Amino acid sequence: MIQNAKHVEAQATIVRHMEAALSSALTSMTGKEFSVAADSKTQVPEMEQPIVWGQAFSIGPEPAMWLAAGKDFWSTVGQLTLAAVGIDSLTDEDCRSTWQEIVGQTMGAIASAITVDVQHEITTGKGHEAESPPDLAWHVFTAKYDDDNIWFIKAGWSKALLAAYERPEAPEKSSGNRDSTFSKTFELLLDVALPVSVSFGRTLLQIREVLKLNSGSIVELNRFVADPVDVVVNDCVIARGEVVVVDGNYGVRVTHLASREDRLRSGMSDNPIKLAEAVR
Numbered sequence: 385m386i387q388n389a390k391h392v393e394a395q396a397t398i399v400r401h402m403e404a405a406l407s408s409a410l411t412s413m414t415g416k417e418f419s420v421a422a423d424s425k426t427q428v429p430e431m432e433q434p435i436v437w438g439q440a441f442s443i444g445p446e447p448a449m450w451l452a453a454g455k456d457f458w459s460t461v462g463q464l465t466l467a468a469v470g471i472d473s474l475t476d477e478d479c480r481s482t483w484q485e486i487v488g489q490t491m492g493a494i495a496s497a498i499t500v501d502v503q504h505e506i507t508t509g510k511g512h513e514a515e516s517p518p519d520l521a522w523h524v525f526t527a528k529y530d531d532d533n534i535w536f537i538k539a540g541w542s543k544a545l546l547a548a549y550e551r552p553e554a555p556e557k558s559s560g561n562r563d564s565t566f567s568k569t570f571e572l573l574l575d576v577a578l579p580v581s582v583s584f585g586r587t588l589l590q591i592r593e594v595l596k597l598n599s600g601s602i603v604e605l606n607r608f609v610a611d612p613v614d615v616v617v618n619d620c621v622i623a624r625g626e627v628v629v630v631d632g633n634y635g636v637r638v639t640h641l642a643s644r645e646d647r648l649r650s651g652m653s654d655n656p657i658k659l660a661e662a663v664r
Contacts, residue, residue, distance in 0.1 A: 390546075390549055390550055391543075391546050391549075393549070395546065397501060397549070398494070398546075399422050399523060401493075401497040401498065402420070402422075402490075402523075403421055403525065404493070404497070405489075405490045405491075405493035405494045405497065406418075406420045406486075406490045406525070406527070406537075407527075409486045409489040409493065410461065410486060410527065410529075412489075412630050412631060413465045413468075413482070413485070413486050414461060414468060414529070415464070416464060416529035417529055418527060418528070418529045419527070419528060420525055420526070422523060423524045423525060423526045423536070424524070426526075426536065428522045428524055428538055429524070429536045431452060431453070431454030432455050432456065433454065434453060434455070435458050435480065435513060436451075436452045437487045437511060438511065438515075438516065439451070439487075439509075440508070440509035440510050441495055441506055441508060442495075442505065442506055442507045442508075442509060443506065443545065443547075443548055445509065446544075447511075447542075448542045448544050449494070449541040450516045450520060450540050450541070451487055451490070451491075452537065452538045452539070453537045454536075454537075456535060457527065457535040457536075460533075461483055462474065462478060462480070462483055465482045465486075466478060466482060488508075488511060488637075489628070489637065491511060492508050492637050492638070495507055495508045496638065498548060501549065505641050506548060507641070508639065516540065520542075521540055522539070523538065523539050523540060524536060525537050525538065525539060579617070580615065580616070580617050582614065582615060582616070582627075583616055583621075584605060584607060584613050585605030585606050585607030585611075585613075586605060587604060587606055589603070612624040612626055612639060612640070613625060615636055615638065622641070622642050623638045623640060623641045623642060624638075624639060624640045625637050625638040625640070626639060
């Protein structure tokens with residue numbers, strides 16, 4: 385009974401994460417103010433030419449979450465996204481690829497949210513179009529950006545993902561003066577701003593090579609184009625991710641987080657870049 389209660393609570397939490405993550409991804413990609421909400425009163429709709437995306441997480445190699453949208457939705461979203469950047473002539477494949485990018489952003493945000501919930505790292509694994517399990521319990525969601533058009537999409541997740549919420553709760557700490565003082569001090573630190581930078585790579589140049597640099601010179605870095613970039617806070621590599629574009633600005637979607645132990649070691653290391661290996 386306790387396990388079932390935890391599953392019910394986990395279901396509700398994941399539903400909220402899906403609402404927030406998908407609406408944010410749709411809004412940032414299309415430029416329209418999308419809202420996504422769970423709809424428990426509507427039966428699971430039949431979809432024409434649906435894209436069913438299966439997403440694996442670090443809990444296992446098999447997909448643990450599925451998101452399905454009919455052509456009426458993924459095609460519209462693709463058109464809105466590409467029209468926002470001035471592309472009017474497009475194909476179904478263009479819209480399909482755009483929708484897959486939105487789904488990827490959504491799944492990454494959900495993984496980050498679950499990480500906060502369960503207090504241990506959950507990352508996205510391989511995602512692709514996949515058949516959903518026949519016994520999958522679907523949850524219906526509505527998506528809209530105005531009052532004229534409403535689309536239905538559906539999502540489902542495995543028991544393995546729900547089981548991530550079943551980790552034993554940490555024992556309660558005593559309410560001594562030391563804990564109280566630490567808590568108040570930590571709350572003050574939460575408002576401290578930290579510089580965040582992204583490292584695309586490094587290299588070494590001889591002095592004679594530096595002196596030869598001029599406008600138009602190219603400096604080759606120690607990283608391939610497809611390799612993830614480092615997210616650095618106060619000279620510590622805390623994560624790695626891939627470069628994305630959000631509203632015309634560069635951003636980084638985090639794909640791997642360094643563990644707490646690795647972050648502490650990087651903060652005390654004389655050569656913090658070595659910590660890049662910790663988040664591979």
